[in-house]
Amino acid sequence: MIELDIQYASEAADLPTQPQLLHWVTTALNGAKQTEPVELTIRIVDAEEGQALNRDYRQRDYATNVLSFPFDADIELPVQLLGDLVICAPVVAREASEQQKLLLAHWAHMVVHGCLHLLGYDHIDDDDAVTMESLEIAIMAELGFANPYPDELH
Numbered sequence: 339m340i341e342l343d344i345q346y347a348s349e350a351a352d353l354p355t356q357p358q359l360l361h362w363v364t365t366a367l368n369g370a371k372q373t374e375p376v377e378l379t380i381r382i383v384d385a386e387e388g389q390a391l392n393r394d395y396r397q398r399d400y401a402t403n404v405l406s407f408p409f410d411a412d413i414e415l416p417v418q419l420l421g422d423l424v425i426c427a428p429v430v431a432r433e434a435s436e437q438q439k440l441l442l443a444h445w446a447h448m449v450v451h452g453c454l455h456l457l458g459y460d461h462i463d464d465d466d467a468v469t470m471e472s473l474e475i476a477i478m479a480e481l482g483f484a485n486p487y488p489d490e491l492h
Contacts, residue, residue, distance in 0.1 A: 347382060363453055376419070385429065
């Protein structure tokens, strides 16, 4: 079971629907073999909020595509709180255009990518990047989308 809280804090056009977001999250978690009930939040923001969060939490003064905030609790909870994803709508739209990707496919990729970060996957070193990106490619294929990393060897 997945409990997904979706917060639309952007007036951007062409935002994914709640059913689309839930489908992408479910497929990402299934692809990563997450079987426990989980709860997470996706907040879709504009550039100003995205930049402020990136600056305050990562010391990078620009809006980025997706930020993940894993939840870390020292107590036992009835459901696993994965954390929060913050996705910046104008950055996703700009990147999709620049990379000549379908906007919907790029949205799906940002959700998948963020979910994997919440589960502890990372891409800081090359070995971890290969593991995470290979899983992203498989999940995106399951969703019916092309490889989000077509210029890299996998």
